[in-house]
Amino acid sequence: MTNLKVYNSYTRQKETFIPITPNHVGMYVCGPTVSGESHLGHARGFITFDILYRYLLHLGYKVRYVRNITDAGHFEEEGREAEDKISKKAVVEKLEPMELVQKYTNLFHWAMRQFNNLDPSIEPTATGHIVEQINMINKIIADGYAYAVNGSVYFDVKKYAEKYPYGKLSGRKLDELMETTRDLDNQEEKRNRQDFALWKSAPPEHIMRWTSPWGEGFPGWHIECSAMSTKYLGSEFDIHGGGMDLMFPHHESEIAQSMICNHHLAARYWIHNNMITINGKKMGKSYNNVIRLTEMFSGENPLLVQAYHPMTIRFFILQTHYRSTLDFGNEALQAAEKGLKRLWDAYQALLKMKTDPSKKVNEQIESQFNTLCREMDDFMNDDLNTAKVLANMFQLVNHINSFRSGDLEKTTLSAETLSYTQTQFKTYMEAVLGLKDEAPGGSDKLEGIMKLLIDIRRDAKAKKDYQTSDRIRNQLTEIGISLKDEKDGRVSFSMD
RNA sequence: GGUCAUGUAGCCGAGCGGUUAGGCAUGGGUCUGCAAAACCUUUUACGGCGGUUCGAUUCCGCCCAUGACCUCCA
Numbered sequence: 001m002t003n004l005k006v007y008n009s010y011t012r013q014k015e016t017f018i019p020i021t022p023n024h025v026g027m028y029v030c031g032p033t034v035s036g037e038s039h040l041g042h043a044r045g046f047i048t049f050d051i052l053y054r055y056l057l058h059l060g061y062k063v064r065y066v067r068n069i070t071d072a073g074h075f076e077e078e079g080r081e082a083e084d085k086i087s088k089k090a091v092v093e094k095l096e097p098m099e100l101v102q103k104y105t106n107l108f109h110w111a112m113r114q115f116n117n118l119d120p121s122i123e124p125t126a127t128g129h130i131v132e133q134i135n136m137i138n139k140i141i142a143d144g145y146a147y148a149v150n151g152s153v154y155f156d157v158k159k160y161a162e163k164y165p166y167g168k169l170s171g172r173k174l175d176e177l178m179e180t181t182r183d184l185d186n187q188e189e190k191r192n193r194q195d196f197a198l199w200k201s202a203p204p205e206h207i208m209r210w211t212s213p214w215g216e217g218f219p220g221w222h223i224e225c226s227a228m229s230t231k232y233l234g235s236e237f238d239i240h241g242g243g244m245d246l247m248f249p250h251h252e253s254e255i256a257q258s259m260i261c262n263h264h265l266a267a268r269y270w271i272h273n274n275m276i277t278i279n280g281k282k283m284g285k286s287y288n289n290v291i292r293l294t295e296m297f298s299g300e301n302p303l304l305v306q307a308y309h310p311m312t313i314r315f316f317i318l319q320t321h322y323r324s325t326l327d328f329g330n331e332a333l334q335a336a337e338k339g340l341k342r343l344w345d346a347y348q349a350l351l352k353m354k355t356d357p358s359k360k361v362n363e364q365i366e367s368q369f370n371t372l373c374r375e376m377d378d379f380m381n382d383d384l385n386t387a388k389v390l391a392n393m394f395q396l397v398n399h400i401n402s403f404r405s406g407d408l409e410k411t412t413l414s415a416e417t418l419s420y421t422q423t424q425f426k427t428y429m430e431a432v433l434g435l436k437d438e439a440p441g442g443s444d445k446l447e448g449i450m451k452l453l454i455d456i457r458r459d460a461k462a463k464k465d466y467q468t469s470d471r472i473r474n475q476l477t478e479i480g481i482s483l484k485d486e487k488d489g490r491v492s493f494s495m496d
Numbered sequence: 497g498g499u500c501a502u503g504u505a506g507c508c509g510a511g512c513g514g515u516u517a518g519g520c521a522u523g524g525g526u527c528u529g530c531a532a533a534a535c536c537u538u539u540u541a542c543g544g545c546g547g548u549u550c551g552a553u554u555c556c557g558c559c560c561a562u563g564a565c566c567u568c569c570a
Contacts, residue, residue: 029570030570031570032570033568033569038570039570041569041570042569042570043570044570045570046570048570073568170499170500170565170566171499171500171565172498172499172565172566173498173499176498176499176566177498177566221568242570243569243570244501244564244565244570245564245565245569245570246569246570247565248565248566249565249566249567250569272570273570274501274564274570275563275564275570276570277563277564280562280563281562281563282563282564282569283570284568284569284570285568285569286567286568286569315519316508319508319509319510319518319519320508320509320510321509321510324502324509324510325501325502325563325564326508326509327507327508327509328508329507329508331506331507331508331520331521332507332508332509332519332520333508334507334520334521335507335508335519335520335521336508336519336520337520338519338520338521339518339519339520340519342519342533342534343519345533345534346534385510385511387509387510387511387517387518388510388511388517388518390510390518390519391510391517391518391519392517392518393518394517394518394519395517395518398535401533401534401535402534402535402536404534404535405527405533405534405535406534406535406536407535407536408535409535461529464529466529466530469529469530470529470530470531473531473532474531477531477532482532482533483531483532484531484532484533484534485528485531485532485533486533486534487527487528487533487534492533
């Protein structure tokens with residue numbers, strides 16, 4: 001159907017994408033843990049997979065995109081005292097986990113909308129699938145690959161590894177893990193140190209708890225994804241996505257759980273996005289160097305010299321291939337801001353462009369346009385190379401502007417080429433890359449006021465009353481509206 | 497320590513065995529009452545040392561540096 005190739009972490013090579021069921025794609029992406037605010041690093045992953053989702057839709061696939069919300073586990077909100085969780089206080093004073101989960105879920109959804117990310121088809125929560133998780137754990141126990149100890153259940157990695165390639169995804173060997181795994185709580189319960197929890201017994205102060213065959217507790221970290229992906233996508237589905245840092249142990253464990261329950265490698269294509277770094281270091285909780293998304297949008301973080309629009313951030317991320325690290329920097333963000341503006345302005349100009357029968361068709365430029373446009377498809381098919389798509393767009397931007405006022409203004413494009421270019425731009429800018437206008441939308445009234453001001457200014461200029469004309473322009477600039485005298489005598493305006 | 501990546505011009509970043517990626521910034525110019533925007537033009541980089549090759553930034557080896565995972569993490 002298409003020539004899409006994606007890099008499969010499981011096989012460590014680019015592979016042609018062939019869905020299990022023709023024309024349909026099942027895709028599971030590890031979603032946020034809603035015990036706190038999302039940061040810039042999280043955004044990269046969700047934007048990356050939004051691009052993949054959008055591109056698959058563009059190619060004509062019917063896609064079921066499942067992205068979970070991790071709302072179960074050992075939750076504490078920053079700044080809250082541990083004492084909150086003990087029953088000394090009145091109920092409404094205490095930390096209510098679901099209240100916290102609701103707050104950050106809402107905030108997450110808000111941020112995703114800011115980025116113009118499409119909603120997943122299904123967004124299941126871990127707490128809504130406790131039964132499925134317990135059933136899955138039962139199955140694993142019945143098959144002899146898990147054991148219960150003191151109300152907790154652990155997966156027997158050693159036994160699994162005797163029959164299955166544990167560690168294949170993340171390139172790990174079991175014996176190496178044995179030596180290097182560090183001390184953790186309750187290690188003594190495990191038969192082997194690399195075993196991981198499927199179910200954890202809840203200590204008395206733990207508020208999130210459910211009744212299970214093994215006592216009151218809560219599910220282990222990995223089982224929710226296996227349970228929910230199986231439920232909504234089946235025992236074998238097409239794409240599993242997530243950040244590279246999840247490869248081990250999370251995805252490796254998912255593979256093991258699903259293998260025992262479903263007798264399949266859960267997904268055919270394992271796709272991982274790389275990290276955002278800041279001063280060369282991964283942005284992450286443990287490094288204490290996160291920039292929350294609300295801070296990115298408001299500029300309120302010591303690392304930021306200004307606020308950045310969500311579209312600037314999206315564009316910034318798309319200028320890099322998703323499997324490379326991306327280094328955060330104000331200079332780079334500012335460059336993205338300007339670049340995006342130029343790209344968007346030229347795009348708007350392109351949509352208004354018309355062929356001019358009185359001018360000669362520029363054959364050489366014609367063929368460049370066609371090549372640059374056609375290559376965009378090839379670049380996306382080559383493991384989603386958005387960086388190259390954008391590079392081509394910028395080459396076209398140059399030419400588009402040249403037709404307006406530059407070297408090419410005495411020539412024109414053929415109707416076919418212009419139309420093809422317009423279609424490709426619209427497709428990639430909006431449908432595939434998901435970019436949209438940064439500026440707040442105007443209204444009829446505003447348009448009317450602006451027309452009036454522009455007319456007054458034009459009259460003043462005609463009378464060489466530059467004091468008045470400059471006053472209008474300067475004051476508009478102060479309130480964030482900039483006027484441009486176009487070459488053809490028209491005046492356009494844009495808002496910050 | 498183990499495993500795996502990465503090192504590209506002022507900054508961010510594609511990419512490849514032989515041709516200018518691209519964005520932003522910088523210098524010069526055009527246009528303009530001025531400004532902004534736009535256009536033209538300027539800056540030829542691939543960590544170090546060897547090797548393979550007619551030719552390597554691109555392949556191989558070694559070294560140096562940085563990072564990721566091995567623990568919650570997009």
